[in-house]
Amino acid sequence: MSVDHKTGLQLRSLIKNSGELELSLVQIPIPEPGPDEVVVRVEASPINPSDLGLLVGAADMSTAKASGTKEAPVVTAKVPEAAMKAMAGRLDESMPVGNEGAGVVIKTGSSDAAKALMGKTVAMIGGAMYSQYRCLKVAECLPLPPGTTPAEGASCFVNPLTALGMTETMRRKGHKALVHTAAASNLGQMLNRICLKDGIGLVNIVRSPQQADILRKIGAKHICDSTAATFMDDLTDALVETGATLAFDAIGGGKLAGQILTGMEIAANKTAKVYSRYGSSVHKQVYIYGSLDPGPVILNRAFGMAWGVGGWLLFPFLQKIGPAEGAKLRQRVVDELKTTFASHYTQMVSLQEALQLNHIAVYGKRATGEKYLINPNKAG
Amino acid sequence: MSVDHKTGLQLRSLIKNSGELELSLVQIPIPEPGPDEVVVRVEASPINPSDLGLLVGAADMSTAKASGTKEAPVVTAKVPEAAMKAMAGRLDESMPVGNEGAGVVIKTGSSDAAKALMGKTVAMIGGAMYSQYRCLKVAECLPLPPGTTPAEGASCFVNPLTALGMTETMRRKGHKALVHTAAASNLGQMLNRICLKDGIGLVNIVRSPQQADILRKIGAKHICDSTAATFMDDLTDALVETGATLAFDAIGGGKLAGQILTGMEIAANKTAKVYSRYGSSVHKQVYIYGSLDPGPVILNRAFGMAWGVGGWLLFPFLQKIGPAEGAKLRQRVVDELKTTFASHYTQMVSLQEALQLNHIAVYGKRATGEKYLINPNKAG
Numbered sequence: 001m002s003v004d005h006k007t008g009l010q011l012r013s014l015i016k017n018s019g020e021l022e023l024s025l026v027q028i029p030i031p032e033p034g035p036d037e038v039v040v041r042v043e044a045s046p047i048n049p050s051d052l053g054l055l056v057g058a059a060d061m062s063t064a065k066a067s068g069t070k071e072a073p074v075v076t077a078k079v080p081e082a083a084m085k086a087m088a089g090r091l092d093e094s095m096p097v098g099n100e101g102a103g104v105v106i107k108t109g110s111s112d113a114a115k116a117l118m119g120k121t122v123a124m125i126g127g128a129m130y131s132q133y134r135c136l137k138v139a140e141c142l143p144l145p146p147g148t149t150p151a152e153g154a155s156c157f158v159n160p161l162t163a164l165g166m167t168e169t170m171r172r173k174g175h176k177a178l179v180h181t182a183a184a185s186n187l188g189q190m191l192n193r194i195c196l197k198d199g200i201g202l203v204n205i206v207r208s209p210q211q212a213d214i215l216r217k218i219g220a221k222h223i224c225d226s227t228a229a230t231f232m233d234d235l236t237d238a239l240v241e242t243g244a245t246l247a248f249d250a251i252g253g254g255k256l257a258g259q260i261l262t263g264m265e266i267a268a269n270k271t272a273k274v275y276s277r278y279g280s281s282v283h284k285q286v287y288i289y290g291s292l293d294p295g296p297v298i299l300n301r302a303f304g305m306a307w308g309v310g311g312w313l314l315f316p317f318l319q320k321i322g323p324a325e326g327a328k329l330r331q332r333v334v335d336e337l338k339t340t341f342a343s344h345y346t347q348m349v350s351l352q353e354a355l356q357l358n359h360i361a362v363y364g365k366r367a368t369g370e371k372y373l374i375n376p377n378k379a380g
Numbered sequence: 381m382s383v384d385h386k387t388g389l390q391l392r393s394l395i396k397n398s399g400e401l402e403l404s405l406v407q408i409p410i411p412e413p414g415p416d417e418v419v420v421r422v423e424a425s426p427i428n429p430s431d432l433g434l435l436v437g438a439a440d441m442s443t444a445k446a447s448g449t450k451e452a453p454v455v456t457a458k459v460p461e462a463a464m465k466a467m468a469g470r471l472d473e474s475m476p477v478g479n480e481g482a483g484v485v486i487k488t489g490s491s492d493a494a495k496a497l498m499g500k501t502v503a504m505i506g507g508a509m510y511s512q513y514r515c516l517k518v519a520e521c522l523p524l525p526p527g528t529t530p531a532e533g534a535s536c537f538v539n540p541l542t543a544l545g546m547t548e549t550m551r552r553k554g555h556k557a558l559v560h561t562a563a564a565s566n567l568g569q570m571l572n573r574i575c576l577k578d579g580i581g582l583v584n585i586v587r588s589p590q591q592a593d594i595l596r597k598i599g600a601k602h603i604c605d606s607t608a609a610t611f612m613d614d615l616t617d618a619l620v621e622t623g624a625t626l627a628f629d630a631i632g633g634g635k636l637a638g639q640i641l642t643g644m645e646i647a648a649n650k651t652a653k654v655y656s657r658y659g660s661s662v663h664k665q666v667y668i669y670g671s672l673d674p675g676p677v678i679l680n681r682a683f684g685m686a687w688g689v690g691g692w693l694l695f696p697f698l699q700k701i702g703p704a705e706g707a708k709l710r711q712r713v714v715d716e717l718k719t720t721f722a723s724h725y726t727q728m729v730s731l732q733e734a735l736q737l738n739h740i741a742v743y744g745k746r747a748t749g750e751k752y753l754i755n756p757n758k759a760g
Contacts, residue, residue, distance in 0.1 A: 054657050086682055089649065090657070252681065269469065277434050277470070278693055291681070299677040299689075301632065302466055305669075306696065309679075310688030313658055 006030060008132030009376065011351055013055050014094045015079060015087050021059035023075040023355055024068065026094070031135040033109040038117050038138060044154035045101030045129040046343065047354070047363050047372040049250075049290055055097045057090070058083035061364050066357050071380055073355040098129030098374070102144065102153035106133075113138045121148055123156035130351060132376045142330060148337065154373055155186070155343040158314065160333040161326075162289070163191040163341075165317045166248050167200055168329070173285070177201030179239070179247035179260055182292055183223075184211035186343050186371055187250075192220045193340040201242030203235070205256070214369070226256060232263060239267040247286040248312065253293030257286045257309055258300050265303035279304015287312035292366055345373040352380030386410060388512030389756065391731055393435050394474045395459060395467050401439035403455040403735055404448065406474070411515040413489040418497050418518060424534035425481030425509040426723065427734070427743050427752040429630075429670055435477045437470070438463035441744050446737050451760055453735040478509030478754070482524065482533035486513075493518045501528055503536035510731060512756045522710060528717065534753055535566070535723040538694065540713040541706075542669070543571040543721075545697045546628050547580055548709070553665070557581030559619070559627035559640055562672055563603075564591035566723050566751055567630075572600045573720045581622030583615070585636070594749070606636060612643060619647040627666040628692065633673030637666045637689055638680050645683035659684015667692035672746055725753040732760030 007027045014022045033039050047055075059077040068074035079087060102123045108114040122141040128134060144153040170178055180191055183204035195202040196219055203222045206212050212223045222238040224231060238244075245268075247260045261284050268280035284303060289312040299309065318326045333341050346369070353359055354374050363372040387407045394402045413419050427435075439457040448454035459467060482503045488494040502521040508514060524533040550558055560571055563584035575582040576599055583602045586592050592603045602618040604611060618624075625648075627640045641664050648660035664683060669692040679689065698706045713721050726749070733739055734754050743752040 057657070258676070277437070281696065288681075289685075294681075296638070297677075297679040297681065299679070301668075301671070301674075301677065305691035305693045308688055308690030310690070311685035313685045316661065316686065 009351055010096055010128065010132070011098070011130035011354065011374075011376075012094045013057065013097050014092070015057050015059070015090055017091050019079045019081065019084055021057060021075075021077045021079055023055070025072055025351055025355070028131070030133045033107055033114065033135050035109040035111045036114055036138050037109045037135055038105045038114050038122075038141065039107040039133055039135045040103040040122060040124060040141070041106050042101050042103040042124075042129055042131055042134050042376045043150035044103070044348075045098045045374045045376065046155045046158075046345070047374065048099060048155075048158050049292070049366050050158060051097055051099055052364065052366060053291075054095065056364065058087055061360060064357055064360060066355075071352065073352055075355050075357065075360065096128035096131060098131070099127060100125045100155065100157045101129035101134070102150040102156070103134070103377075104150070105141075111138070117141060117143060120144075121150055121153060123153040125157040130354070130374055130376060132351075142334065144337070145334065151345070151348070151373060151375075152337060152342075156330075156333050156337065156341070159187045159190055159343065160341040161318065161329055162314050163187055163194055164329045164332065165314055166191060167194055167198065168321065169287070169312070169317065170200070170246050173246065175244070175246035175285070177203070177242035177244035177246075179203040179205065179244050180250075181205045181247070181256060181260075182207070182250040182290070183220075184214040184369070185250065189214070189218055190341055190343075192218055197340060201244060203238040203242055203244050205235070205260075226259075232259065235259070235263040236266050239263050240270060243267075245282055245284050249286055249288045250290030251293050252288045252291040252297060253295030255298050255300065257288065257297055258303070260286055261303040261307050261309075262300070265307075276304075279306065281306055283308070285309075289313065343371070345371045348373045348375055348378070350374070350378040350380045351376050353378075389731055390476055390508065390512070391478070391510035391734065391754075391756075392474045393437065393477050394472070395437050395439070395470055397471050399459045399461065399464055401437060401455075401457045401459055403435070405452055405731055405735070408511070410513045413487055413494065413515055415489040415491045416494055416518050417489045417515055418485045418494050418502075418521065419487040419513055419515045420483040420502060420504060420521070421486050422481050422483040422504075422509055422511055422514050422756045423530035424483070424728075425478045425754045425756065426535045426538075426725070427754065428479060428535075428538050429672070429746050430538060431477055431479055432744065432746060433671075434475065436744065438467055441740060444737055444740060446735075450732065453732055455735050455737065455740065476508035476511060478511070479507060480505045480535065480537045481509035481514070482530040482536070483514070483757075484530070485521075491518070497521060497523060500524075501530055501533060503533040505537040510734070510754055510756060512731075522714065524717070525714065531725070531728070531753060531755075532717060532722075536710075536713050536717065536721070539567045539570055539723065540721040541698065541709055542694050543567055543574055544709045544712065545694055546571060547574055547578065548701065549667070549692070549697065550580070550626050553626065555624070555626035555665070557583070557622035557624035557626075559583040559585065559624050560630075561585045561627070561636060561640075562587070562630040562670070563600075564594040564749070565630065569594070569598055570721055570723075572598055577720060581624060583618040583622055583624050585615070585640075606639075612639065615639070615643040616646050619643050620650060623647075625662060625664050629666055629668045630670030631673050632668045632671040632677060633675030635678045635680065637668065637677055638683070640666055641683040641687050641689075642680070645687075656684075659686065661686055663688070665689075669693065723751070725751045727751075728753045728755055728758070730754070730758040730760045731756050
């Protein structure tokens, strides 16, 4: 498969009606940009947990097999029968992947706004970023300051806006501090930098002493290791100190969301004056925004009646606050891209390398500290 | 123990630090009413699930033992060690019980508003209703229309306002139809009458064919039996027909809340046009307002990201809508007390009978169709 100037490679994910996942690269035409569009040579696009959801879907990657050629690798894996129902909406549709990325504008439409971007390095959002070339609207591009590389700008949207979405949600819903789980992640580190800068109390829940160390080194004040025997006491102490009544949970499955609510309830009752068998009247909320554990959420209700658990997603949040408020958040990301919102990657791979089983085994784990960047224009 | 004109009996619930529940009757002075207060001879007070929570707390009633005398019975039972933490707020405090009731005003304060109630039959809210005499503010009394008995007016608040709170919440949150569980209960039957009258779609979930029959007889349109093999299909069909995206769940523990969300998601996706791995963008909400199953809530997240589960309580809801809106709801209850809001009881017992183990075994089950009324002035 050769790369000419009229076509480019794009990574595709297909789940067949037969219950098979197929990942492959296809050669697609580079579209001619409309008046208000540009073509970007994509040079960096992260593999976020939200991308993995689309990339591998519900497939059991322990069954993954490699075929095809080095230039045009193909990976297949089985989707468990029980999970096929949830895949109904995407069956037999070959889907491009990659929420966000950055690259260089190589061709523009006729509008002044489009022409002004020629040669510029821009960050992008809008899907299909695991592609060598991406045609998109000017409004979907965020021009980066001179001296910013595509790798530095690859993660301008999902993690930074999610982290800012958390502190914004906290303010808008009348909470005064936050809890975050899987807190040593790239996103979690960003959230710590935001909270330290903005003076917001943040309780970090991690799942190992190593992850606690990562956060301690960047100055996190409240770190609770859920594998420690003293976890519930540590958590309750941190909740009393910060007054946090809102949590963002990346894990989802298991008992953690309920434990957080229980800790918040114990903290609230430390200052309660009257007994109510319905528990404290303080509203305690956990938003589940990820699914590192896809198992069931198990809520042991020891936290009264003033509580909520629900899903949280960045895009509905941005729709709710509207374009003007969203633009303010994006501007802050650009202004602090090399400090507050800096991302760190452990690997930069080509499209072909992204489909090697040894790499899939690493990034597929969704492990904290293992973050991949795809450069679709890196030689395979 | 004799009843004179200066004192009256009151039922008390005490959980001791030692892990023992003690139910008993105490003789307490009848207070002199303040200017804006009245003394009511309580003649009817229901045992609602919300009363049982305070009455027996976390005690294991299979360990219940009777002692004392016929006139002054005492019941004791063990509170399991694991449940004592949740009882911390009420330990060693002898607590009166009974959220609501009705009776006749026998003494009044000096204000005109108080005097106007002399001899009237009133419904009351405010706790401690399992008492022969109850002194309370005029504002806490709801005068009943002539010809209404205390038994007819005993349940004016908790069930009627909860049922109206559900349809009001539906309107205020932008949903168009409702799901209700344990739907053959007194409350569930009321909700059916409201929804039929107001033209609101209602999906009734019950746990036996007998309960389905109860609802069919009062004209319920959508009835799904969760013990039927076809439950998920029946539920989904009813959700498609009604468009319900809001549920009120009295059960709490187990998988039902998650099944309801899953059914709503399947219904929403039947009309969805674009695949999103985050599921439909329709917000699906379950409010848990009871705990017939005190076990953990288990959510198998097959319902996308636009969802919420949370606690719901009548009193915070009434606070939120404010006194003027609350008064409108109360007026509707009085206007339709013998029709929409009629309650049915299987037993009317004295305070002494309420503490007999054979009765506790029946009302303690919280079984649909077994509803008790206490008449504190019935001879023991």
